[in-house]
Amino acid sequence: MVRPHLSPTRRRLTVAAAVVAASAVAVTVTASAGASDTRDQARRAIQGGKAKNVILLIGDGMGDSEITLARDYTVGANGRLDMDKFPLTGAYTTYSVHKDGTPDYVTDSAASGSGWATGVKTVNGRISKTPGSDKAVPTILELAQKKGYATGSVTTAELTDATPAVLASHATDRSCQGPADMAKCPTDTIAAGGPGSIAEQSVNHKVDVLLGGGRQRFDQKVTDGKYKGLTVTQQAKRLGYQVITDDRQLRAVKGGKPVLGLFAPGNVPVEWTGKAAAKGGTEPQRCTTANPGRPAGTPALQDQASKAIKLLEAKQKATKSKRGFFLQIEGASIDKQDHAADPCGQIGETAAFDRAVKVARAYAAKHPDTLVVTTADHAHTSQIVPLDAQPPGLSSTLVTDEGQQLKVNYSTNTPGASQEHTGTQVRIAAQGPQAYRVLGVTNQTDLFGTVRDALGLRR
Ligand SMILES: [Zn+2]
Structure with a gap:
């Protein structure tokens, strides 16, 4: 049976039901501060x-498995992460499409990002x-x-990786990250009259705040056009960017001019390490919560998030603009560690992302005219399985902070190959103006309309 999209009437009923549920909470729960906070948040949302x-x-x-795994390990099965505390939660479908528009049931980050960033599936x-x-x-x-x-974009991946790329560039293929990477984008090159690589486009856009990894892409030389012979970093400086490379500079940098933060040659090194999942499993392990391979001076995602907010506010104040800001913050290596079947790496990145969610929610608590949305671009491979399961793929046993053993399995590809994304729907949670639009089961492309309407934009 083909189910139609929610009609406006049905959508109103869903919202009405949520209001009733919110008031029901008020009646049945004794008036603790937490309950009235949630009720106020729900009403505002x-x-x-x-x-x-x-x-x-x-x-x-960051599918439901990845969220649950991080919750179980860090705050316990009945604990709550910051991303669990949004007043309104729904689910959305993430499928991409083939060239003829028929569904491709498992998306990558480029197509899914294009979906939420433009409202058009690709x-x-x-x-x-x-x-x-x-x-x-x-x-x-x-x-x-x-x-x-x-506008701002913050990521733990290279700034030219798919999720930041979908906001500030247009490219035939996600691999066209720097001027030397254009093999798969013949019509996008500057020589062919195109906009150039993702790195060049991102700085040409003059996005006010760009923070992440991928310095090697920006160190490549521009091959044609106005900036020929310069590196993209030099091009950025010509365009007025302040370029920073570590935590100290991030703390010191002031608004007034756009900021390009390049905190690693490639992806920003992960926060936690441990044994990767193995065939037949691992000994029960605790994760190492300080990665010795992460250089001192690498800023944490939460610090990048709070600095990005400050810089965006400063820009609007300096220009006496009545408008606010749009900021995207990506926890990129949840995915990358999932591909690598590394549960500790994955949980550490989910926990780091959750601390950035906390920063965003704390800002929104003081600025209730802020819409905060937390979601994923697609689901992934990790699964929590019974301790006595003997899955054929890779697995690892972890000892959680509450002292229990937890077995995680990675079996979406042969051991040794990169583990795969999955086509499952993912969580979307929100608070603030228009947040109710995440309720029910929506499509990834609907998120574009939610943000567009919240900011009063037109396309
Ligand atoms: Zn991936």
Whole structure:
């Protein structure tokens, strides 16, 4: 049976039901501060209206398994992460499409990102361009920028990786990250009259705040056009960017000019380490919560998040703009550690992402005209299985903070190969103006409309 999308009437009923549920909480729960906080949050969240700011947090590959695993390990099975505390939660479908528009049931981060960033689904690997004709589609960041909002993008991946790329560039293939990486994007090169690599486009966009890894892409030399012979970093400086590379500089940098933070040559090194999952399992292990391979001076995602907010606010204050900001924050290596079947790496990155969620929610608590959305781009491979299970793939046994053993399995590909994304729907949770639109089961592309309407943008 084909189910139609929620009709407006049905959607109103869903919202009404949520209001009833929120008041029911008031009756049955004795008046603790926590309960009335949640009730107030729910009431505010259900109101529509315009947002001054939007903070969108994307846990790359952060399906329900990844959330549950991080919760079980860090705060316990009955504990709650910060991302669990949003007043409104729904689910959304993440499928991508083939060139002819038929569904491709398992997306990658490029197609899913293009979906939430533009409202248009595309083929895997594509960056904010249409599936068949390969035409650029305006992104939510571009629309926000046009209307005078300050804009920012923060990631633990390379700044040219798929999730930040979908906001500030358009490319035939996600691999076209620097001027030397253009093999799969012949029509996007500057020589061919295109906009150039993802790195070049990102700085040409003059996004106010760009923080992440991927310094090697920006160290590549531009091959054609106005900036020929310069590195992309030098191009960025010509465009007015302040370029920073470590935690000390991040703390010191002031607003007024755009900021490009490149905190690692490639992806930002992960927070935690441990034994990767293995065939036949591992001995019960505790994760190492300080990665010796993470250079001192590498800023934590939460610190990047709070500094990004401050810089965006400063920009709007300096220009006397009445508008607020749009900020995207990505926890990228949840996905990358899932691919590598490394449960400690994965949990550490989920916990780091959750601390960035806490920063966003603390800001929204003081600025209730901020829409905060936390979601994932797609689901992933890790599964929590019974301790006596003998799965054929890779597995590892962890000893959680509450002293119990937990077995995690990675079996979406042959051992030794990269483990795979899955096609399962993922959680989307929100608070603030228009947050009610995450309720029910929506489509990833609906998130574009939610942010667009919250900020009063037009396409
Ligand atoms: Zn992935």
